[in-house]
Amino acid sequence: xxxxxxxxxxxxxxxxxxxxxxxxxxxxxxxxxxxxxxxxxxxxxxxxxxxxxxxxxxxxxxxxxxxxxxxxxxxxxxxxxxxxxxxxxxxxxxxxxxxxxxxxxxxxxxxxxxxxxxxxxxxxxxxxxxxxxxxxxxxxxxxxxxxxxxxxxxxxxxxxxxxxxxxxxxxxxxxxxxxxxxxxxxxxxxxxxxxxxxxxxxxxxxxxxxxxxxxxxxxxxxxxxxxxxxxxxxxxxxxxxxxxxxxxxxxxxxxxxxxxxxxxxxxxxxxxxxxxxxxxxxxxxxxxxxxxxxxxxxxxxxxxxx
Numbered sequence: 001x002x003x004x005x006x007x008x009x010x011x012x013x014x015x016x017x018x019x020x021x022x023x024x025x026x027x028x029x030x031x032x033x034x035x036x037x038x039x040x041x042x043x044x045x046x047x048x049x050x051x052x053x054x055x056x057x058x059x060x061x062x063x064x065x066x067x068x069x070x071x072x073x074x075x076x077x078x079x080x081x082x083x084x085x086x087x088x089x090x091x092x093x094x095x096x097x098x099x100x101x102x103x104x105x106x107x108x109x110x111x112x113x114x115x116x117x118x119x120x121x122x123x124x125x126x127x128x129x130x131x132x133x134x135x136x137x138x139x140x141x142x143x144x145x146x147x148x149x150x151x152x153x154x155x156x157x158x159x160x161x162x163x164x165x166x167x168x169x170x171x172x173x174x175x176x177x178x179x180x181x182x183x184x185x186x187x188x189x190x191x192x193x194x195x196x197x198x199x200x201x202x203x204x205x206x207x208x209x210x211x212x213x214x215x216x217x218x219x220x221x222x223x224x225x226x227x228x229x230x231x232x233x234x235x236x237x238x239x240x241x242x243x244x245x246x247x248x249x250x251x252x253x254x255x256x257x258x259x260x261x262x263x264x265x266x267x268x269x270x271x272x273x274x275x276x277x278x279x280x281x282x283x284x285x286x287x288x289x290x291x292x293x294x295x296x297x298x299x300x301x302x303x304x305x306x
Contacts, residue, residue, distance in 0.1 A: 033145075037152040041118065047156070050114040051163050057110060058102035058168035065091050065098075066175045087265070094181045095172025096191070099198045100268065102168035103161070103205050107261050108241060111160060111205070112212045116233035118156050119216025122149040123299065125226035146217070146299050150292065153213040154206075161206040165198060187270040197267055204264045208280055211257040211287030212237065218295040221302060254279075257287050 041047055069092045087104060090097040123146075126132035135145055172178070181194045189197075216233040223229050237258075243249055244256045253259050260280030266273035 034148050034151060037148055038155060041152055041156060042159075047118065050117060051160060054106060054110060054114060054160055054164050055167040057106050058098060058164060058171050061088075061102055061105060062091070062095075062098050062168070062171040062175050087268075090182070091172065091176055093177070094194075095174075095176030095178050096169070096181055096194050096198060098172035098176065099165050099168040100201065100265070102164050103201060103264070104262060106164050107205055107208070107264075108258070109237075111157075111164070112209060112237050112258075113234055114160050115153065115157055115209050115212050116216045116237055117230045119153045119213045120220050120229035120231075120233040121226040122153060122217055123220040124223050124229035125220075127224040128226045142299050143296065146221075146296055150213065150217055150295075153217065154210060157209045157213060158203075158206045161202050161209075165202040169198070183270045184265065184268050185270040189270070201264045201267050204267065204277065204281075205261075208261050208264070208284055211284040211291070214288040214291035214295065215257075218291040218298065221295050221298040255283070257283060259283070 065088065087097045087100040091101060123132065126135060136142060179191055180188055181191065182188055212233075215236065216229070219233050219236075220226075220229045223232075240256050240258055244253050244258055260276050260283060263276035263280045266277055
């Protein structure tokens with residue numbers, strides 16, 4: 001066999017290996033980009049302060065319930081007020097209910113506000129700091145950078161929700177008894193099954209925020225001011241919450257991203273009611289698709305000067 005015959009297959013093999021090597025390098029680069037985004041986001045004092053506030057809410061609720069029941073131990077098993085899930089009156093019987101109560105207390109305002117701050121600062125904050133164009137110099141591309149930012153915000157959604165749930169679980173274990181619990185439907189389930197449902201509820205709550213994350217990311221592409229993007233996102237959150245409480249707007253309210261947020265309480269029924277849960281997740285997916293697409297279109301056309 002001649003040297004040319006030996007060399008030909010080797011050369012073709014090298015050509016076949018080049019695309020694989022390039023894809024491997026790109027995958028490594030995108031993984032590194034995502035890790036760097038996570039590191040940058042979670043080391044900021046603003047992010048740590050938001051997580052600290054979220055962790056403090058279950059502590060305050062648990063102490064308040066403990067003090068109140070210490071003064072008056074005649075609290076019955078009736079439902080909570082305000083149209084929310086009937087969890088708070090059950091905390092004294094089982095500390096696991098503090099997890100559900102804390103999520104119900106933080107979901108209408110504290111959790112979406114924190115997500116709005118992080119999402120609103122995702123692109124606008126980089127532009128304001130003058131680092132956005134340097135990120136785009138790297139072989140990431142605008143689309144992949146935007147997806148990385150959104151993935152980072154969604155990671156924060158999950159972390160923030162778990163911080164609330166774990167803080168509530170720890171406080172509930174310290175201040176109240178744990179054990180088998182009674183569902184909203186009146187049936188008894190084991191503590192292990194209750195923990196499983198608590199985890200599922202936390203995941204549903206995190207998924208309920210993907211619409212807010214996409215909205216905040218879209219607003220972040222409209223301005224170069226991180227503060228303006230964060231303020232606008234939080235302002236829209238408050239406005240939608242107010243509109244969702246006006247009876248005259250009942251025809252529009254099922255389309256507000258916050259309308260089905262508290263449907264996670266149906267996971268504590270036996271059997272589970274899935275109708276509102278499916279509507280909530282479908283609505284969040286719709287908001288994510290619409291505002292995610294709007295953010296992508298805006299970011300591709302955006303003139304990066306900073």
